Amino acid sequence: MAVSQIRRRGFAVVLAAAALLATSCDRPANEGEYPARDVQLIVPYPAGSAIDTTAQALADVINSDGTFGKRIQVVNREGGGGSVGTTATLNAKPDGYTIGLVPDGPLTLLPHAEEVSYDPDAATVLGEVTTSPVMFVVPADSPYRSIDDLVQAAKAKPKTLTMGDGPLNYSIPAKKFEQLTGTQFKHVKFDGDQATVTALLGNNIDVGVMQLAGAVAQLRAGKVRALGIASAEPIDIAKDVPTFTEQDVDLEWEAYNVVIAPPDLPKAIQKKLTDTLTKAVKSDKFTAASRKLGLVVSGQDGATAKSRLTDKSAEAADILKSVG
Amino acid sequence: MLDDLGAGFAAFANPTFLMLAVIGVVLGTLVGVLPGIGPIGAMSVLLGVTTQLGPTGSLILFAGIYFGSTYGGSTTSILLNVPGEASSVVTALDGYEMTKRGRSGPALTIAAVSSFVAGTIAIFGLMMFAPWLSGLAVELGPPEYLALCIAGLGLLAALSSGSTAKSIVMICAGLAIATVGIDPSRGDLRFTFGSDALAEGFSFIALVMGVFGVAEALTLAGRKWRPPAVKAPRLRELLPSKQEAREATPAALRGSGLGFLLGLVPGPAAVLSTFASYVTERKISRRPEKFGSGAIAGVAGPEAANNAAAGAAFVPLLVLGIPFAPTMALVLAALLLNGVVPGPTFVDDQPEMFWTVIAAMYIANFMLLVLNLPLVGLFTRLLAIPPQALMPFVIGLCIVGVYAENNSMVDVVVMLVASLLGFVLRRSGFSMAPFVLAVVLQPTLESSLRQTLALSDGNPGYLLGRPVAMVILGAILVAVILSVRRAAVVRKQARTDEPAPSASNPK
Numbered sequence: 157m158a159v160s161q162i163r164r165r166g167f168a169v170v171l172a173a174a175a176l177l178a179t180s181c182d183r184p185a186n187e188g189e190y191p192a193r194d195v196q197l198i199v200p201y202p203a204g205s206a207i208d209t210t211a212q213a214l215a216d217v218i219n220s221d222g223t224f225g226k227r228i229q230v231v232n233r234e235g236g237g238g239s240v241g242t243t244a245t246l247n248a249k250p251d252g253y254t255i256g257l258v259p260d261g262p263l264t265l266l267p268h269a270e271e272v273s274y275d276p277d278a279a280t281v282l283g284e285v286t287t288s289p290v291m292f293v294v295p296a297d298s299p300y301r302s303i304d305d306l307v308q309a310a311k312a313k314p315k316t317l318t319m320g321d322g323p324l325n326y327s328i329p330a331k332k333f334e335q336l337t338g339t340q341f342k343h344v345k346f347d348g349d350q351a352t353v354t355a356l357l358g359n360n361i362d363v364g365v366m367q368l369a370g371a372v373a374q375l376r377a378g379k380v381r382a383l384g385i386a387s388a389e390p391i392d393i394a395k396d397v398p399t400f401t402e403q404d405v406d407l408e409w410e411a412y413n414v415v416i417a418p419p420d421l422p423k424a425i426q427k428k429l430t431d432t433l434t435k436a437v438k439s440d441k442f443t444a445a446s447r448k449l450g451l452v453v454s455g456q457d458g459a460t461a462k463s464r465l466t467d468k469s470a471e472a473a474d475i476l477k478s479v480g
Numbered sequence: 481m482l483d484d485l486g487a488g489f490a491a492f493a494n495p496t497f498l499m500l501a502v503i504g505v506v507l508g509t510l511v512g513v514l515p516g517i518g519p520i521g522a523m524s525v526l527l528g529v530t531t532q533l534g535p536t537g538s539l540i541l542f543a544g545i546y547f548g549s550t551y552g553g554s555t556t557s558i559l560l561n562v563p564g565e566a567s568s569v570v571t572a573l574d575g576y577e578m579t580k581r582g583r584s585g586p587a588l589t590i591a592a593v594s595s596f597v598a599g600t601i602a603i604f605g606l607m608m609f610a611p612w613l614s615g616l617a618v619e620l621g622p623p624e625y626l627a628l629c630i631a632g633l634g635l636l637a638a639l640s641s642g643s644t645a646k647s648i649v650m651i652c653a654g655l656a657i658a659t660v661g662i663d664p665s666r667g668d669l670r671f672t673f674g675s676d677a678l679a680e681g682f683s684f685i686a687l688v689m690g691v692f693g694v695a696e697a698l699t700l701a702g703r704k705w706r707p708p709a710v711k712a713p714r715l716r717e718l719l720p721s722k723q724e725a726r727e728a729t730p731a732a733l734r735g736s737g738l739g740f741l742l743g744l745v746p747g748p749a750a751v752l753s754t755f756a757s758y759v760t761e762r763k764i765s766r767r768p769e770k771f772g773s774g775a776i777a778g779v780a781g782p783e784a785a786n787n788a789a790a791g792a793a794f795v796p797l798l799v800l801g802i803p804f805a806p807t808m809a810l811v812l813a814a815l816l817l818n819g820v821v822p823g824p825t826f827v828d829d830q831p832e833m834f835w836t837v838i839a840a841m842y843i844a845n846f847m848l849l850v851l852n853l854p855l856v857g858l859f860t861r862l863l864a865i866p867p868q869a870l871m872p873f874v875i876g877l878c879i880v881g882v883y884a885e886n887n888s889m890v891d892v893v894v895m896l897v898a899s900l901l902g903f904v905l906r907r908s909g910f911s912m913a914p915f916v917l918a919v920v921l922q923p924t925l926e927s928s929l930r931q932t933l934a935l936s937d938g939n940p941g942y943l944l945g946r947p948v949a950m951v952i953l954g955a956i957l958v959a960v961i962l963s964v965r966r967a968a969v970v971r972k973q974a975r976t977d978e979p980a981p982s983a984s985n986p987k
């Protein structure tokens with residue numbers, strides 16, 4: 157079932173007729189006076205997901221600041237592990253009225269696993285908004301206290317411990333972990349962090365591969381524990397979680413949430429968007445929202461973001477090749 | 481807890497919410513009064529605007545419609561012997577008899593007060609049970625969710641009146657339709673026949689507006705229509721006698737308890753609870769022979785039961801994230817459209833919304849009590865509007881609404897095709913409720929099935945270690961066996977007696 161949705165909060169309660177009127181005003185924009193109308197920020201995941209909440213927070217900062225001139229509207233186009241929304245973004249007209257906030261998966265991982273109808277290398281990358289490192293999370297009463305405990309237990313009983321993972325940004329680091337430690341788990345796929353954390357709370361799986369953002373609420377409530385975080389350095393908002401590297405497993409895996417636009421975006425529009433985004437990402441309001449969500453504010457520029465994407469894509473290709 | 485509830489009521493200082501509650505109960509009463517178009521139709525038409533209302537506003541509106549329709553349905557049952565909803569079929573048995581004896585006023589009052597009392601009890605139950613059940617529900621894993629999905633669909637098919645085989649066909653159709661699109665765990669395209677438009681699957685809004693909103697309008701417009709002669713009772717005729725009040729009170733309380741318990745379990749609870757309450761009242765009555773010729777307990781019990789069941793139906797939705805009734809499927813869709821995913825962590829994570837919903841239900845029930853009795857005359861006069869005049873408006877609203885949702889003409893076409901299929905299938909006795917519920921439950925059913933298979937390595941013995949799942953599956957088996965036996969008994973009776981009139985018509 158595809159429950160695709162458009163959210164236009166703040167609209168008055170209007171009947172559907174009025175909604176039609178509002179959406180049919182898609183007149184072509186005049187060159188030179190960008191933005192002449194509202195900009196759609198496509199999010200390729202459902203409303204309520206961490207990336208969606210990030211987009212809402214970002215749009216909220218830009219809209220309430222007002223200097224952009226028009227509003228940013230968040231549009232959810234989920235499906236296909238992100239490929240539906242990414243396709244909609246990258247194959248849109250490069251006029252600056254369709255941009256997307258996407259996790260790197262559809263750009264770096266998905267093209268290795270299936271045929272996609274867009275060219276990730278040609279995408280215009282406007283900047284990196286936030287990152288979300290992967291974590292291994294266990295139920296609060298789990299016997300495992302460290303990554304080493306988990307590895308020992310998995311080695312004692314291969315293919316018995318259950319590991320909840322999900323889309324590629326979860327299943328690839330899970331595979332890499334198995335390669336690095338010489339272990340094998342029984343994999344159960346969940347649709348996302350919400351489903352994985354529920355399974356952990358009910359002791360239905362031994363360990364869950366999650367992103368910091370999805371686990372942060374239950375971590376703070378003490379209902380689950382994190383064994384390790386796959387970031388280069390310990391993360392400020394989850395100080396007491398040691399990195400994998402500190403525990404002698406060389407696993408670094410983060411989701412990069414980047415703002416992209418169709419290829420060949422005119423330079424002037426690109427600059428206007430980049431400036432607006434950079435200002436919004438660096439704002440206190442966005443930082444506070446990200447902190448609450450368990451996201452690490454990044455603010456890397458387009459060029460840096462693009463090269464990080466290229467590196468991750470290459471690494472993913474290697475891992476996928478080695479597991480067949 | 482009282483503080484939380486207070487905060488919930490405080491949200492209604494927001495005039496938008498208050499207005500939505502009024503709109504909801506009036507609309508709900510309206511569709512309850514009008515036979516042919518029901519709460520599912522009304523909700524599906526409004527699904528398109530829920531994204532503008534936000535999650536809380538949508539819940540308030542939909543709760544109003546839901547409760548309003550169970551109130552409204554009883555009005556026409558009592559005055560005209562025309563049940564507006566399947567859940568008020570039983571009310572007509574004694575309610576209309578009372579009207580014939582000139583006691584329509586007391587019947588309406590008792591029905592409304594019983595509904596209010598039951599609604600209050602149900603809300604109190606929801607308040608007490610939901611947080612506690614959430615704690616238990618967290619323990620449920622993929623096998624239990626799988627069992628619950630099967631129970632929700634299986635019991636709806638087995639217990640709905642009408643052909644079980646036809647319900648099963650509609651469930652399979654719903655499950656099949658919902659698999660179109662992208663495979664959730666592997667990302668492969670399924671049954672899209674190379675069409676980009678189908679890559680996201682069929683839009684749920686388009687499907688449900690088609691098979692309910694538009695198809696109901698078509699059915700109604702095609703019906704021969706004669707303005708009914710209704711005499712609404714005057715205000716001072718509304719008061720029941722002491723004797724009537726004394727007989728109605730315990731019946732309403734029993735009906736509330738029964739309805740609430742039935743509302744918690746999968747299956748068509750609102751309809752079943754009215755039958756269960758009626759049978760119970762007749763059984764324990766000192767004068768069972770009065771039933772069928774205007775027994776007030778036969779109005780009070782079922783009317784309380786269906787309202788309590790309506791309130792209780794929110795429990796599995798909010799606690800498990802699984803709708804057991806098609807109306808709840810619509811409520812779930814409205815929540816998902818707003819990015820709210822109900823489930824075991826919902827009450828903990830979003831307490832403000834939970835308590836606002838409780839307050840919304842309470843306010844809706846109260847509004848219905850104060851609005852409905854004085855306005856009975858107005859609502860019955862609405863029956864004098866020929867449906868042919870009203871229905872083009874409904875269809876137009878559906879087309880605009882479904883287009884506005886995604887700016888997609890494909891969705892409009894999907895809706896129109898679905899409506900024609902729905903129209904034809906209804907006329908052949910297929911019910912659309914199992915279809916809609918199947919479409920909504922398919923993703924949960926599929927992912928929990930795949931997770932269970934992964935956890936168990938495909939070994940059925942795994943289920944033996946999951947007692948909760950075993951109990952649920954066992955209960956389904958018992959229910960199916962009972963319903964097959966009941967069907968056999970009915971067939972036997974039909975052969976010996978007159979053909980038994982079908983007890984209710986499922987929506």
